[in-house]
Amino acid sequence: xxxxxxxxxxxxxxxxxxxxxxxxxxxxxxxxxxxxxxxxxxxxxxxxxxxxxxxxxxxxxxxxxxxxxxxxxxxxxxxxxxxxxxxxxxxxxxxxxxxxxxxxxxxxxxxxxxxxxxxxxxxxxxxxxxxxxxxxxxxxxxxxxxxxxxxxxxxxxxxxxxxxxxxxxxxxxxxxxxxxxxxxxxxxxxx
Amino acid sequence: xxxxxxxxxxxxxxxxxxxxxxxxxxxxxxxxxxxxxxxxxxxxxxxxxxxxxxxxxxxxxxxxxxxxxxxxxxxxxxxxxxxxxxxxxxxxxxxxxxxxxxxxxxxxxxxxxxxxxxxxxxxxxxxxxxxxxxxxxxxxxxxxxxxxxxxxxxxxxxxxxxxxxxxxxxxxxxxxxxxxxxxxxxxxxxxxxxxxxxxxxxxxxxxxxxxxxxxxxxxxxxxxxxxxxxxxxxxxxxxxxxxxxxxxxxxxxxxxxxxxxxxxxxxxxxxxxxxxxxxxxxxxxxxxxxxxxxxxxxxxxxxxxxxxxxxxxxxxxxxxxxxxxxxxxxxxxxxxxxxxxxxxxxxxxxxxxxxxxxxxxxxxxxxxxxxxxxxxxxxxxxxxxxxxxxxxxxxxxxxxxxxxxxxxxxxxxxxxxxxxxxxxxxxxxxxxxxxxxxxxxxxxxxxxxxxxxxxxxxxxxxxxxxxxxxxxxxxxxxxxxxxxxxxxxxxxxxxxxxxxxxxxxxxxxxxxxxxxxxxxxxxxxxxxxxxxxxxxxxxxxxxxxxxxxxxxxxxxxxx
Numbered sequence: 001x002x003x004x005x006x007x008x009x010x011x012x013x014x015x016x017x018x019x020x021x022x023x024x025x026x027x028x029x030x031x032x033x034x035x036x037x038x039x040x041x042x043x044x045x046x047x048x049x050x051x052x053x054x055x056x057x058x059x060x061x062x063x064x065x066x067x068x069x070x071x072x073x074x075x076x077x078x079x080x081x082x083x084x085x086x087x088x089x090x091x092x093x094x095x096x097x098x099x100x101x102x103x104x105x106x107x108x109x110x111x112x113x114x115x116x117x118x119x120x121x122x123x124x125x126x127x128x129x130x131x132x133x134x135x136x137x138x139x140x141x142x143x144x145x146x147x148x149x150x151x152x153x154x155x156x157x158x159x160x161x162x163x164x165x166x167x168x169x170x171x172x173x174x175x176x177x178x179x180x181x182x183x184x185x186x187x188x189x190x191x
Numbered sequence: 192x193x194x195x196x197x198x199x200x201x202x203x204x205x206x207x208x209x210x211x212x213x214x215x216x217x218x219x220x221x222x223x224x225x226x227x228x229x230x231x232x233x234x235x236x237x238x239x240x241x242x243x244x245x246x247x248x249x250x251x252x253x254x255x256x257x258x259x260x261x262x263x264x265x266x267x268x269x270x271x272x273x274x275x276x277x278x279x280x281x282x283x284x285x286x287x288x289x290x291x292x293x294x295x296x297x298x299x300x301x302x303x304x305x306x307x308x309x310x311x312x313x314x315x316x317x318x319x320x321x322x323x324x325x326x327x328x329x330x331x332x333x334x335x336x337x338x339x340x341x342x343x344x345x346x347x348x349x350x351x352x353x354x355x356x357x358x359x360x361x362x363x364x365x366x367x368x369x370x371x372x373x374x375x376x377x378x379x380x381x382x383x384x385x386x387x388x389x390x391x392x393x394x395x396x397x398x399x400x401x402x403x404x405x406x407x408x409x410x411x412x413x414x415x416x417x418x419x420x421x422x423x424x425x426x427x428x429x430x431x432x433x434x435x436x437x438x439x440x441x442x443x444x445x446x447x448x449x450x451x452x453x454x455x456x457x458x459x460x461x462x463x464x465x466x467x468x469x470x471x472x473x474x475x476x477x478x479x480x481x482x483x484x485x486x487x488x489x490x491x492x493x494x495x496x497x498x499x500x501x502x503x504x505x506x507x508x509x510x511x512x513x514x515x516x517x518x519x520x521x522x523x524x525x526x527x528x529x530x531x532x533x534x535x536x537x538x539x540x541x542x543x544x545x546x547x548x549x550x551x552x553x554x555x556x557x558x559x560x561x562x563x564x565x566x567x568x569x570x571x572x573x574x575x576x577x578x579x580x581x582x583x584x585x586x587x588x589x590x591x592x593x594x595x596x597x598x599x600x601x602x603x604x605x606x607x608x609x610x611x612x613x614x615x616x617x618x619x620x621x622x623x624x625x626x627x628x629x630x631x632x633x634x635x636x637x638x639x640x641x642x643x644x645x646x647x648x649x650x651x652x653x654x655x656x657x658x659x660x661x662x663x664x665x666x667x668x669x670x671x672x673x674x675x676x677x678x679x680x681x682x683x684x685x686x687x688x689x690x691x692x693x694x695x696x697x698x699x700x701x702x703x704x705x706x707x708x709x710x711x712x713x714x715x716x717x718x719x720x721x722x723x724x725x726x727x728x729x730x731x732x733x734x735x736x737x738x739x740x741x742x743x744x745x746x747x748x749x750x
Contacts (some may be wrong), residue, residue: 040465043440049540055447071444078438078547087580 001032001095001121004038004065007170008146008157015143017115017122020157021130022148027155029054031148032125037061037159039123041073043092047085047103061146081096082106082122091113095121101138102126108135116141120132131160195307196220198299201363201377203402205269205289212298213377215322215363222296225265225447226288228272231280235262243271253307254282254429255487261429268357282429285543285739286418290401294421301397317514319394319522323362323727326374326389329369333702333709333720335385337368348390348521364389366401368664373749383408385707391525398511398526411532412542419504419544428487428500430543439548446584449551453580456565457626458618462671463576466586468611469596471560471603473512473527474581475534476505478556481604486537486546501544505533547748557692558579560603577618579628584616590669610634615671619645619745632662634674640666651712653700653731654738657689661742679746693731698723701731 012018020035022028030060036044037058046052053076060068075118079088082104089098089111096105101115102108112135115122130145139145145161154173159165198214209223225245239247244267252261266272269288275281283291285710293299296310301322303314305367314320325346331339344352344360348443352358359373366382366389380403382389387683395414396403400421406414420430439475471477478484485499498506508530515523536542538550557580563581565575573587573595585595596607616633620626630644648660665674666683692700701711702720712730 020209055443071447072442075440076443076446077440080436084436084438084540085432091440096400133492145322187684 001035001039001097001123001164003028003035003040005157005170005172011159011162011165011170012144012146015162017118017124017144019124019126019138019140019142019145020128020148021126021128021134021145023127023129024148024150025127027148027150027175028125028127030057031155032097032099032123033057033061034065035123035125035173036064036074037067039095039097040067040070042116043075043094044077045085045088045092045096045101046076046078047098047100049080050186052099061176082111086110086114089118093119097123097125099125100127102134105164109137111135112138113140195305197305197313199303199304199314199322199363200293200298201322203289203300203405205292207270209300210289210292210296212293214304215320215377217377220245221309222298222306224271224292224296225267226272227283227295227733228266228275228288228294230262230264230280232262232276233260238732239264240270240694241274243268250427252273252427252429255431255434257427268615280432282431283420283424284432284623285430286399286401286417286424287405290405290417291401291424294400299397299400301393301400314569317511319397319519320417322364322727324364324389324393325351325360325362325366325374326387327365327367327369327371327374331709331721332723333699334472334704335707335710337371337385337707337720338721345501347395364393366392366407378403380404380407388521388525390521391528394522394525395529398508398529399648411528412539415504415529415532415536416543418508419501422500422504422507423544424648426500432542432543434543434545435462436546437542443444443459449548449555451551451554451558454561455552455580455628456561456575456578457628458525458577458582458584458619458631460618460626462615463613464615464618464671464673465589466576466584466613466616467589467592467609468613468616469564469585469599469607470610471564471581471582472606472608473509474557474560474605475553476509476530477605478505478553478560479533479537480509482552482556484537484549484552484556486544486549490641501533501537505530560605562606563602564599568595568604571598572597574696576616577628577631578711580608584613595617611617611641613641615668615674616672617665617674617745622741622744624744632665634666634669649703649705651701651731651734652705653692653696654734656692657685660685677748678742682739682743682746686735689735690732694728695733698726701726 036042058070077088079085101111115166143163147158147160149156154171156169156171159167198218200212203212204211206227209221212220212222235247243266245267247261250261250263252259274289297312298304298310299312301320302312305313306310312399325344327344329337329339330341338453341355342358343350344358357370357373361375363377365374365379366377366381366387382547392403392407396406399414399417399666401417423430480502483502484500486499488499503628508526512523534553538547539545561578567576568575568585571591573585575585577584591605599607613633613635617631618626619630632640632642632645635641641660642662646655661678664677668674668677702709709720710717712727713728718724
């Protein structure tokens with residue numbers, strides 16, 4: 001699984017459960033659509049009463065990034081209410097993207113537990129400020145946590161929790177742009 | 192030998208060891224009873240030594256998760272239910288244990304029952320109870336207002352009295368808004384929704400075999416779910432409190448194809464003569480029944496030939512509605528609303544009998560049926576003007592209509608009828624010129640107007656009046672082109688009239704109802720208009736002119 005942003009991918013390369021969050025809903029929405037396309041084939045769980053995933057945006061991103069069709073490569077389930085979330089997470093084998101896992105604000109520990117017990121890599125995308133709200137157990141369960149913020153000319157990814165890297169920020173010019181790795185190349189661990 | 196007591200079952204109150212059954216005319220009878228609950232547990236825990244437990248039996252049931260072992264516990268006191276709920280996972284709490292105890296005793300809500308020995312139901316399955324039922328509705332200067340001082344009392348649907356303050360009336364069942372200290376009733380309830388109908392709720396209580404107090408104040412889904420739960424329990428299919436749904440995994444391609452709503456055929460804006468609106472009768476419920484779509488078999492077609500829980504429940508409702516049509520339209524409409532809600536509840540996440548795959552299957556079948564109907568109409572020389580989910584508007588030879596309907600019914604397995612025969616029908620466009628499929632109006636044979644989406648509940652009364660006058664001008668004409676001309680001719684003078692009224696009309700003209708609350712736009716902004724405090728004539732004049740401009744856009748391009 002990858003985000004498509006080389007510097008960021010390098011930082012989280014060995015992390016089993018990665019949570020991305022942002023108070024900027026539009027930014028997070030675009031970002032995880034990019035991540036899903038980059039990670040295809042992959043499983044996706046959408047948590048919420050409605051929306052959360054734009055299939056046509058995924059197709060558009062795949063075409064724009066030269067990725068090739070993803071319609072058959074993405075396996076999707078939706079969990080419309082809190083009680084559905086843990087069982088839905090458990091139903092997937094392999095790598096998994098979970099959109100807004102703590103959306104329902106209920107059974108958060110069970111959701112986090114289901115994420116923790118999974119057999120595959122998991123990327124989580126949470127709306128809102130996870131430093132202040134949401135599941136504390138979920139924060140503990142995540143190997144690394146990345147905050148996304150919009151900045152002038154692009155966005156930045158701030159590593160707020162990581163087993164292997166200090167707190168740092170990476171800046172990117174666009175969700176849909178393939179840039180180079182930038183200064184993060186200096187953070188490469190020695191072999 | 193004591194005389195047997197007869198009465199309509201109005202309400203029931205569970206007490207330790209039995210039920211106080213309240214009948215019409217304030218009669219009452221006590222019946223001994225216990226109350227059934229169903230507990231999921233691996234083995235009967237010590238808790239079953241609870242003093243309120245009368246008996247325990249181990250039973251095998253089917254469920255959404257497969258076979259499940261349940262302990263059928265009979266309680267002396269229904270109050271113990273909350274203690275069991277805290278400690279165990281319960282099934283079959285819908286219908287309520289009280290409702291199950293009553294049905295077991297043959298004591299059905301709003302039926303005429305004879306007591307003395309084994310209770311016996313005397314009234315027929317579709318009989319409406321011969322009781323006094325009262326609605327007390329409140330009003331203010333702007334119209335219906337739950338906190339209004341004025342009231343109207345409707346006895347058995349007829350206006351019996353109006354006044355101010357607190358009415359005095361005696362009856363069997365009352366829905367009461369506002370101060371009701373003077374209303375004496377066997378059961379008196381406060382309606383929770385604005386659009387309430389006591390007669391409709393009594394009908395739903397009859398159909399669902401649930402006490403009025405259990406469904407009053409709830410959404411229509413409650414009566415619907417209780418009705419479905421009875422079917423489930425009869426089959427020993429355990430009804431969960433909260434059902435966990437894990438959706439069948441779909442590829443993105445499948446998600447795009449499956450997650451769609453009803454088919455809409457965008458009309459070409461304009462006026463059309465001699466058109467017919469054909470509607471599928473109860474389309475979605477009929478699809479659910481005919482294609483046997485039910486949550487327990489949504490993952491596979493394997494149903495062993497048996498009708499699923501939801502289809503069987505809806506089949507019963509369709510039959511009841513059919514029996515009531517032509518006999519009592521109000522009662523038929525009460526059941527119709529349950530049918531209308533049935534599709535939504537099939538996909539509703541919190542529904543006990545909901546499953547998104549079942550919901551998607553219904554919409555797919557509906558789209559296919561409408562496409563089939565369009566194809567057949569065109570093959571038979573009809574011009575398809577408009578289509579929306581379960582309805583088709585066509586133009587063509589009148590003598591071919593029956594044949595068309597017959598062929599559509601045969602091809603789709605769904606019933607269809609002519610909902611409207613138009614002298615002319617007009618399809619409108621939006622402000623950017625795009626066709627507006629959900630907004631149209633027409634003159635039906637006989638001269639009445641059929642209007643959809645043009646006059647909205649939250650428009651100011653002034654605008655509603657403006658539009659109604661415009662449409663009235665059109666309704667006098669038999670041909671579409673003449674209707675269009677008539678509206679165009681009337682538009683300038685009516686615009687001028689209503690712009691003038693924007694300044695010097697009556698206070699009621701400026702009221703707009705938004706979710707049951709009256710608003711007026713004042714000079715300082717919108718305010719809740721429980722008392723009129725002036726209005727902003729510039730705002731209302733602007734609204735009239737914008738509406739006039741929009742209507743002109745429908746009319747000027749012609750057919």
